[in-house]
Amino acid sequence: MQMDLRTVTIAPQRQTYGHVARHIGGDKPASRYQEGTIGLQTTGNQHYRPLWDPAHDYFDESRTKLKMADWYAFRDPRQYYYGSYVLARARQQEAAEAAFDFVETRGLADALPDDIRALALDLILPLRHVAWGASMNNDFIAAYGYGTGITQPALYYAMDQLGIAQFDTRLGLLLAEPEALDAAKEAWLHDVRWQSLRRLVEDLFVEQDWFELFVAQDLVLDGLLYPLVFQTIVDGDLAQRGGAAVAMVTQFQNEWAAETRKWVDAQIKAACADDAGNAALIGQWIAKWTPRAAAALCPLAEMGLGDRSAAVMDELCAALDARAARAGVRA
Amino acid sequence: MDMPVTKKKKLGLKERYALMTRGLGWEPSYQPIDDIFPMDRFEGIKIHDWDAWEDPFRLTMDAYWKYQAEKERKLYAIVDAFAQSNGHLTLSDARYINTVKLFVNGFAPLEYMSHRGFAHIGRQFRDVGPRVACMMQSLDEMRHSQTQIHAISNYNRYYSGMAEFRHHHDYLPYLQVPKSFFEDAATGGPFEFIVAIGFAFEYVLTNLVFVPFISGAAYNGDMGAMTFGFSAQSDEARHMTLGLEVIKFVLEQDPVNVPIVQKWLNKWTWRGVRLLTLVAMMQDYMLPKRVMSWAEAWEIYFEENCGALFRDLARYGIVMPPCVEQIRLERDHLSHIAWCHFYQARGTSDFHVWLPSKEDMDWLSAKYPDTFDRYYRPRYEYWAKCEAEGKPFEATAVPMQCQVCQIPMMFTEPGDPLTLCQRHADYKGEQYHFCSDHCRDIFEDEPEKFIQSKIAGHEVFKGNAFRPGTDPTAEGFNPAAEALAFFRIEHGRDNGLHNGSTDERNFALWRGLAKAND
Numbered sequence: 001m002q003m004d005l006r007t008v009t010i011a012p013q014r015q016t017y018g019h020v021a022r023h024i025g026g027d028k029p030a031s032r033y034q035e036g037t038i039g040l041q042t043t044g045n046q047h048y049r050p051l052w053d054p055a056h057d058y059f060d061e062s063r064t065k066l067k068m069a070d071w072y073a074f075r076d077p078r079q080y081y082y083g084s085y086v087l088a089r090a091r092q093q094e095a096a097e098a099a100f101d102f103v104e105t106r107g108l109a110d111a112l113p114d115d116i117r118a119l120a121l122d123l124i125l126p127l128r129h130v131a132w133g134a135s136m137n138n139d140f141i142a143a144y145g146y147g148t149g150i151t152q153p154a155l156y157y158a159m160d161q162l163g164i165a166q167f168d169t170r171l172g173l174l175l176a177e178p179e180a181l182d183a184a185k186e187a188w189l190h191d192v193r194w195q196s197l198r199r200l201v202e203d204l205f206v207e208q209d210w211f212e213l214f215v216a217q218d219l220v221l222d223g224l225l226y227p228l229v230f231q232t233i234v235d236g237d238l239a240q241r242g243g244a245a246v247a248m249v250t251q252f253q254n255e256w257a258a259e260t261r262k263w264v265d266a267q268i269k270a271a272c273a274d275d276a277g278n279a280a281l282i283g284q285w286i287a288k289w290t291p292r293a294a295a296a297l298c299p300l301a302e303m304g305l306g307d308r309s310a311a312v313m314d315e316l317c318a319a320l321d322a323r324a325a326r327a328g329v330r331a
Numbered sequence: 332m333d334m335p336v337t338k339k340k341k342l343g344l345k346e347r348y349a350l351m352t353r354g355l356g357w358e359p360s361y362q363p364i365d366d367i368f369p370m371d372r373f374e375g376i377k378i379h380d381w382d383a384w385e386d387p388f389r390l391t392m393d394a395y396w397k398y399q400a401e402k403e404r405k406l407y408a409i410v411d412a413f414a415q416s417n418g419h420l421t422l423s424d425a426r427y428i429n430t431v432k433l434f435v436n437g438f439a440p441l442e443y444m445s446h447r448g449f450a451h452i453g454r455q456f457r458d459v460g461p462r463v464a465c466m467m468q469s470l471d472e473m474r475h476s477q478t479q480i481h482a483i484s485n486y487n488r489y490y491s492g493m494a495e496f497r498h499h500h501d502y503l504p505y506l507q508v509p510k511s512f513f514e515d516a517a518t519g520g521p522f523e524f525i526v527a528i529g530f531a532f533e534y535v536l537t538n539l540v541f542v543p544f545i546s547g548a549a550y551n552g553d554m555g556a557m558t559f560g561f562s563a564q565s566d567e568a569r570h571m572t573l574g575l576e577v578i579k580f581v582l583e584q585d586p587v588n589v590p591i592v593q594k595w596l597n598k599w600t601w602r603g604v605r606l607l608t609l610v611a612m613m614q615d616y617m618l619p620k621r622v623m624s625w626a627e628a629w630e631i632y633f634e635e636n637c638g639a640l641f642r643d644l645a646r647y648g649i650v651m652p653p654c655v656e657q658i659r660l661e662r663d664h665l666s667h668i669a670w671c672h673f674y675q676a677r678g679t680s681d682f683h684v685w686l687p688s689k690e691d692m693d694w695l696s697a698k699y700p701d702t703f704d705r706y707y708r709p710r711y712e713y714w715a716k717c718e719a720e721g722k723p724f725e726a727t728a729v730p731m732q733c734q735v736c737q738i739p740m741m742f743t744e745p746g747d748p749l750t751l752c753q754r755h756a757d758y759k760g761e762q763y764h765f766c767s768d769h770c771r772d773i774f775e776d777e778p779e780k781f782i783q784s785k786i787a788g789h790e791v792f793k794g795n796a797f798r799p800g801t802d803p804t805a806e807g808f809n810p811a812a813e814a815l816a817f818f819r820i821e822h823g824r825d826n827g828l829h830n831g832s833t834d835e836r837n838f839a840l841w842r843g844l845a846k847a848n849d
Contacts, residue, residue, distance in 0.1 A: 010417065010841045012488040017480075018819065019497045035484055036477035040443050045501045045790075047511045048783045050518040052370045052455075058518055059447075082474040083403040083481075090400030093393040132355035136454060139466055143451040148443075152473065155450055159470055162463065163392030166351045173350075177340055181350060189357060202361040 023072055036081035038072050040148040061146050064211040066282075067275040071147030077266045078153075078259065085156050089163070096167060096252040100174065108245040109174050116243040117175055123229060123303055124250070125184030126194055128168040130225070133201040135161035137217045141210045150214075153263055157218065160260070164253055171249050193299035200296045211271070215282055216289040218264050223320050224293050224313075226257035232312055233304035265327050272328030279330040286324055287331070290317060348389035356459035368457040374520035377585035381458035384580055387572040388464070395467065399474070406478060406562045413555045414485035420845045423551040424619035425838035426829055430547060431556065432492040432682040433613055435483045437509045438540075440500040442476035444513040445469075445528060452521040464573050465525070471566040478562070482555040489841075490834045492681040495819040499681050502796070503818050504787030505609075505673075507737045511784060512606045516599070518780070522581065523595055529574035531599035535640070537567060538632040539607055543614040546622040582647040589648045594776070601654040601769040605736040608669050615666035615695065616687060624698035625666045629658075654769045660745040663699045667707040672741045674714065675726035678811075681820060683829035686715050706748050723828070727811065729788040734763040735770035735781055742766050758782060 015021070016030035019039035024030060030038075046057045056063060061071075068074075080088070103109055112120075138158035145151040172180050188194050200221065207213045230253045239247040272279040294317050301309035321331065342350070359367055371378075390398075412418075422428070446469050453465035487493040500506045516527040545560030547553075581588050611625035623631075633655075641651045674684045687695065692711060695703045717724045730739035731753075744750040754765040758778045765771040774781045790796050794803060796814045803810065815822055824833055 010489070010844065013490070013837075014488060014494055016484070017487060017496065018494040032477075032481055035480055039497050040440075040476070040480075041447070042440070042444075042497075042501050042510075045507075045510075045785055047507075047514045047785055048518040048780050051520055051780070052373070052518075058514060082470070082477050083407060086396050086399040086403055089392075089396040093396050097393065128355055129357060132459075135466075136462075139450055139454045139462075139469075142469070143447060143454050151447070151450075155446075155466075155470060155473065158450075158466060159392060159395075162355075162466070163396070165355050166391050166393065169351055169354065173342070173347075178342065178346075178350065181354060185354075185357060189360075199361040202359045202367070205359070205367040206362050 031079065032083065033076070033079035033081045037076075037148050037152060041146070041151070059146060063144050063146065064209045066211040066271055066278055068146075068271065068278075069274055072149045073270045073274045074147060074149035074267055075270065076149075076153045077262050080153060080156055089160070092252055092255060093163075096249070099248040099251060100170065103245045103249055104174065108248075112175070112245055113242045116238055116241055116246065119304065120234075120238065120243065120246045121172065121176055121180055121184065122187070123233065123300060124168055124246075125172045125180060126188040127225075127229065128165040128172075128181075129185065129188045130197065130201060131161045131165035131168060133204065134217055134222060135159070135165065137204055137207075137213055141214055145210045145214075150267060154214070157260065160256055164256065167250070167252055171246070174249065175246075193303065196292075196296035196299070200292055212285050214267070215285040216293075218260075219268060219324070220286060220289045220320065221293045222257070223261070223264070223323065224290075224297055224316050226253065227316055227319070228297055228301055228312070229304070230254045230257065232316075233301075237304060261323075265323060268324065268327040268329060272330075279328055283324070283330045286320075286329060290320065344389060345386075348386060348391070351391050352386070352463045353459045364457060368455055370455045371457055371521055374522050375591055376520075376522045376581060376588050378581075379584055381460070383583065384458055384460045385576060386460050386464065387576040388569050390467065390569075402562050402565070403474075406558055407481075409558045410478075410482050410485075410555050413482075413558075417841070417845060418552075418554055419486060419489060420838070420842045421552050425835050426617065426619050426683075426685065427551040427553065428486060428490050428834060428838070429492075429682040429684075429829070430544070430551075430613055430617050431483055431486050431553065432490075433609065433617070434544060434556070435479065435487075435493050436496045436499050436503070436506055436681060437609060438544075439476050439479040439483070440497065441509055441513050442472050442479060444517060446472035446476060448513075448517040448524055448528060451517070452524055455521045461577070468529075468570055468573060471570070474566065475559075475563050478559040479556075482559045485555070489837065491821065491832075492683075492825045492834075495681070498819050502787075503681060503820070504679055504732075505676075507785070507787050508609065509606055511737050512602055515602065515780070522591075525574070525577050526581075526592060526595045527599040527602075529570065530578045531596060531603055533567065533570045534574035534578075535600060535633075535637050536603045536607065537571065538636065539628055540610055541567070542628060542632065543610050543618075543622060543625075547614070547618045550620045550622050551618060578644070579647075582644070582649065586648075593649055593652075596649065597652040597654060597769075598773050598776075600652040601658075601767075601773070602736065604654070604658050605738060605766075605770070608665055608738065611666040612669035612673065615698070616670040616691075621694065626662050626698060629662055633658075657745045657767065657769065661742065663702040664706070664743065664748055667695075667699070667703065668741055668743070671707065671710060672730075672739060675724065676730065676739070677828065678725065678727060678822075678826050679815070679818070679820065681825045683827060683832050683834065685829040686711050686718065702748065729791060731764055732786050732788055733766035733770050734784055734786065735765060735773050737784060737786065738766055740764060740766050 015027045016035060020030045020034055021027040023038045024034060041059055043059070046059065050056070050058055135158045138154045138161060142151045142155035142158060145154060169181065172184065188198060204213060204216055207216065230250055234243070234250050235247050235254060268282060271282060294313055298309065298313060301313050305312055325331065365372070419428070449465045449469035449472060453462050453469055456462050456465070483493060500510055516524050519527065541560065545557060548556035548560060578592065581592060614622065614625050614628065641649065673680060674686065677684045692708055696708065714724050732739050740751065740753055742752050744752045752767060754768060754771045756763050756765070756771055756774060761782070763774060763782070765774060791810065791814050796817045797803065798817050801813055802808070820826055829835055
């Protein structure tokens with residue numbers, strides 16, 4: 001039986017805000033993602049040049065070499081606005097919390113084979129610094145990028161990476177004493193196996209073109225790091241060798257990477273489709289950063305995979321190239 | 332087999348939080364630290380020991396997501412219910428909707444700017460602690476901007492003046508007051524930004540914004556706005572703690588910081604109160620059911636609360652900003668001057684105005700016994716007479732504006748309410764105009780910045796306020812009509828008097844449908 005609840009029907013004068021309507025092709029109902037994103041950043045009549053960068057307007061298209069006719073061609077396939085973003089992450093953190101709880105209450109961390117525990121600590125704890133670097137770099141994109149279409153999800157990425165750095169830290173506190181974090185920082189600062197990666201991260205801190213930074217950090221570095229460490233080594237290898245507990249408490253990282261990859265690819269695709277020059281430009285950036293990222297990750301691959309490392313790194317680089325090609329990048 | 336039982340060290344909350352934030356940072360060696368953080372030195376603020384920074388709140392991301400998701404769930408349930416049930420028809424009076432217009436046009440874009448500004452300084456301080464706090468505030472400000480836009484979205488479907496809030500905020504003359512305010516802060520250095528926004532605005536003046544708007548919403552039946560306001564309050568509490576921590580930290584680091592911070596407090600208290608002119612007017616004139624007068628709010632939230640704050644800061648050598656003297660003298664004039672101006676210049680606004688009723692005026696007399704009857708009631712009575720005669724008074728000339736706050740030069744001399752206040756300064760062969768000594772002082776401290784101000788009236792005369800392709804030499808060219816078209820003001824619908832407006836008519840019609848049988 002259908003219930004027909006009566007409410008007063010009055011005719012709306014319009015469906016959405018003017019700047020949203022002009023972008024979605026007419027006055028029609030718009031989603032919360034659209035109303036909370038499209039055209040939200042000012043585009044005109046900026047009053048003062050920044051004291052900290054007098055060569056540019058505060059919001060300035062020329063902070064990247066990328067050219068876009070429409071900066072709101074950058075759309076988030078996840079349609080994250082603040083509310084939907086925190087709801088999604090709250091669900092994931094609840095699952096992560098349950099996993100930490102499960103491992104802790106059953107003493108599964110203590111039951112880990114020694115070599116697995118040592119590998120997990122050696123490999124994952126220094127990555128908290130890498131995640132913090134990714135957070136800083138995405139905050140850079142959120143601050144100096146152009147148009148809410150891309151800056152909004154960049155801030156979410158920055159907060160996600162802070163969250164991941166904190167989950168990595170909790171893993172350390174679960175498997176060992178707090179001193180393990182000091183040892184990991186020592187390795188990050190001085191152990192030769194981490195130095196190419198640290199050099200790469202620090203070099204990215206001074207990269208000024210925010211879209212190049214997006215390509216280098218989110219597409220290339222994280223696009224190789226997460227499949228290598230969390231998918232191949234932790235989920236694939238450690239889980240087989242009695243390290244399922246480690247896989248459980250890093251599920252957030254894996255899910256996050258799978259979800260975020262779709263957003264990254266959509267941005268690359270949108271950029272390549274918007275302007276003919278972008279495909280080659282992004283291709284150059286990928287060519288510039290991929291060898292460095294791959295070389296920096298090799299010692300990590302060796303730690304986890306031994307003599308399989310070279311083959312796995314080759315596969316991951318090929319997969320990255322295939323992703324880029326699918327998004328329209330010209331090599 | 333023996334299971335190794337590890338007895339874990341129990342970490343305190345503070346220790347644990349430090350591992351989760353500052354522990355993530357490191358001293359870089361492949362790039363110079365000054366290249367990684369190039370912006371936190373040029374303002375002259377000296378920080379010797381970033382370790383002395385006390386994290387004002389300790390929220391890890393997992394907890395943040397959890398709490399904020401809970402708040403969002405509740406907020407959107409209420410916003411949806413309010414929209415579905417045509418909650419706007421239960422408002423106290425159609426005039427209230429103009430407060431919503433002022434809010435979405437004037438404030439929601441500032442929340443967005445705040446989001447970007449905190450993302451910027453969240454990248455620039457060289458210590459992890461303040462950066463994390465700033466990033467979190469950046470995320471919160473995104474929330475505030477979006478929840479406001481979403482809550483007001485349903486009003487926009489039924490009433491005028493909100494559809495073009497983004498364009499209006501960028502170009503409409505009166506909205507250059509809030510826009511230039513925030514852009515001034517964001518284009519300053521990171522320390523100036525956080526003193527201006529994190530401390531002067533979020534801490535010193537926040538109650539003067541929050542209480543009128545959100546209590547005003549509650550008093551007038553606007554459940555949507557009331558709910559986002561209350562929901563934002565717990566975020567604001569965090570932001571206020573950050574603002575206070577920053578100021579104390581900076582003042583404790585080095586005595587050379589004290590005069591710099593004092594200069595910023597002087598500037599931003601004045602800039603802030605000039606901006607609050609809009610709020611004062613809303614409070615005294617635009618709320619059909621009023622909460623308290625501007626004068627009362629000033630007494631409670633500035634004189635009492637901030638008086639105590641400045642007494643507390645005195646131990647660092649900070650004094651009450653001198654502009655407070657003038658703010659006191661203007662206290663009983665501010666809202667009246669502003670409403671008189673908006674009434675006369677109603678052609679270029681995106682909300683409606685009206686003359687206060689006899690009952691309104693009696694309330695204003697009671698709240699402003701020294702000024703209202705003497706200086707302002709006669710004006711309103713005269714304009715009421717003009718309206719009754721069918722010849723409503725309207726000012727159509729482009730007003731002269733202050734080069735700093737961009738408010739039309741409508742204020743009177745402090746202590747002399749019958750003389751218009753005007754100040755001038757010459758710089759590089761050009762003359763600039765100011766509403767007050769304080770705005771002129773701000774200009775003279777940073778002339779290269781403020782000569783860039785895009786003064787709305789000048790932009791019209793320069794031909795920058797016409798749509799592309801407009802030919803000002805064409806026969807019958809009407810610059811005023813062209814400027815309105817450029818501003819995207821729908822003449823006769825968005826602007827003008829409330830009485831007789833489409834909004835007034837529709838509200839009455841729809842409310843009739845909702846409350847009566849056919």
